[in-house]
Amino acid sequence: MAGNTSGTLFAVTTFGESHGPAIGCVIDGCPPGLALGEQDFVADLARRASGRTRHTSQRRETDAVEILSGLYEGRTTGTPIALLIRNTDARSRDYDDLLDTFRPAHADYTYWQKYGIRDPRGGGRSSARETTMRVAAGVIAKKWLAERHGVRVRGYLAQLGAITAQRPADGAIDWEAVERNAFFWPDAAQVPELETAMDALRKAGDSVGARVTVVAEGVPPGWGEPIYGKLDAELAAALMSINAVKGVEIGDGFASVAQHGSEHRDEMTPAGFLSNHAGGVLGGISSGQPVICSIALKPTSSIRMPGRSVNRQGEPVEVVTTGRHDPCVGIRATPIAEAMVALVLMDLALRHRAQCGDVGPVTPRIPGS
Numbered sequence: 001m002a003g004n005t006s007g008t009l010f011a012v013t014t015f016g017e018s019h020g021p022a023i024g025c026v027i028d029g030c031p032p033g034l035a036l037g038e039q040d041f042v043a044d045l046a047r048r049a050s051g052r053t054r055h056t057s058q059r060r061e062t063d064a065v066e067i068l069s070g071l072y073e074g075r076t077t078g079t080p081i082a083l084l085i086r087n088t089d090a091r092s093r094d095y096d097d098l099l100d101t102f103r104p105a106h107a108d109y110t111y112w113q114k115y116g117i118r119d120p121r122g123g124g125r126s127s128a129r130e131t132t133m134r135v136a137a138g139v140i141a142k143k144w145l146a147e148r149h150g151v152r153v154r155g156y157l158a159q160l161g162a163i164t165a166q167r168p169a170d171g172a173i174d175w176e177a178v179e180r181n182a183f184f185w186p187d188a189a190q191v192p193e194l195e196t197a198m199d200a201l202r203k204a205g206d207s208v209g210a211r212v213t214v215v216a217e218g219v220p221p222g223w224g225e226p227i228y229g230k231l232d233a234e235l236a237a238a239l240m241s242i243n244a245v246k247g248v249e250i251g252d253g254f255a256s257v258a259q260h261g262s263e264h265r266d267e268m269t270p271a272g273f274l275s276n277h278a279g280g281v282l283g284g285i286s287s288g289q290p291v292i293c294s295i296a297l298k299p300t301s302s303i304r305m306p307g308r309s310v311n312r313q314g315e316p317v318e319v320v321t322t323g324r325h326d327p328c329v330g331i332r333a334t335p336i337a338e339a340m341v342a343l344v345l346m347d348l349a350l351r352h353r354a355q356c357g358d359v360g361p362v363t364p365r366i367p368g369s
């Protein structure tokens with residue numbers, strides 16, 4: 001396979017380039033009978049879209065989804081669902097200078113070395129524009145997971161550069177606060193600090209990294225296919241496939257290195273788990289605790305500060321990227337990360353049902369912490 005498909009039983013194939021006529025996806029394996037309409041996509045696509053605040057790329061797309069197949073009278077039929085979004089605000093002249101040169105830290109160089117041909121306009125296929133279709137497919141997965149299993153997948157921006165989100169002593173996330181600001185930030189009091197940092201960054205022509213955390217609540221025990229289809233392995237692969245992601249953590253992740261077993265283990269009582277260091281995954285299978293994962297996004301490579309690179313002839317050049325870019329791609333990554341988690345959970349839910357659907361409850365379910 002050429003790497004454009006995610007999932008086994010709920011398989012999503014995306015296609016299209018940032019400055020081509022359209023982007024789209026084909027979703028194969030969606031169960032029949034799910035109520036679906038174009039209006040279902042509006043909210044999540046708006047959460048991901050550029051051009052909605054001064055802190056993101058100023059490209060303004062309508063991101064209107066057309067459903068081309070897979071529905072009859074407002075319900076999925078079990079046949080492939082094809083979704084299309086037309087590109088309406090591409091400005092390809094911004095990329096004229098990049099025809100012959102490679103932005104340092106961008107996919108420009110590796111795409112060229114791999115294929116020997118590349119669409120430089122907007123980064124072509126390597127553009128974050130592709131993530132629009134992940135979010136669209138994720139809408140279907142989120143809806144099915146919520147209706148069939150009561151699963152809720154939500155994310156927030158946990159860190160922007162050196163600024164870390166403050167959490168109350170009990171660690172609870174203020175999900176309403178997350179949706180009330182353009183950063184998906186859980187602490188409203190810190191938002192002015194983020195605005196100031198982003199304004200300074202934009203003025204300097206530089207970029208910065210970020211950390212996004214996703215929490216999936218209501219996942220029952222049993223999802224995940226050991227050995228090579230573990231829930232955490234599939235999450236890591238799916239999240240790592242998002243543009244600019246350089247790290248994935250499940251639960252305490254790399255902080256586990258400095259922990260002792262007596263601290264890390266999530267003790268169990270009939271009344272519930274006493275902690276959730278594991279991030280809801282034990283042995284690659286969901287435990288019934290909230291599934292928690294985080295991603296590290298690198299600073300955007302398209303920046304106005306001059307940098308050294310080479311051209312197609314291998315000669316030294318100086319690169320300055322102008323145009324409409326995100327100084328922090330992490331700001332728009334929350335809905336994308338949520339979508340990838342939802343796609344993995346739905347795929348593994350269907351795979352669990354296929355093999356183990358007859359097993360049923362064997363031990364009373366322990367509530368998550």
Ligand code: EPS
Binds near residue numbers: 091325
């Ligand atoms: C992107 C570069 C910019 C962003 C784009 C992602 O593209 P352009 O120069 O065409 O405006 O605007 O983001 C989107 C278009 C989007 O919908 O997210 C990149 O290099 O990844």
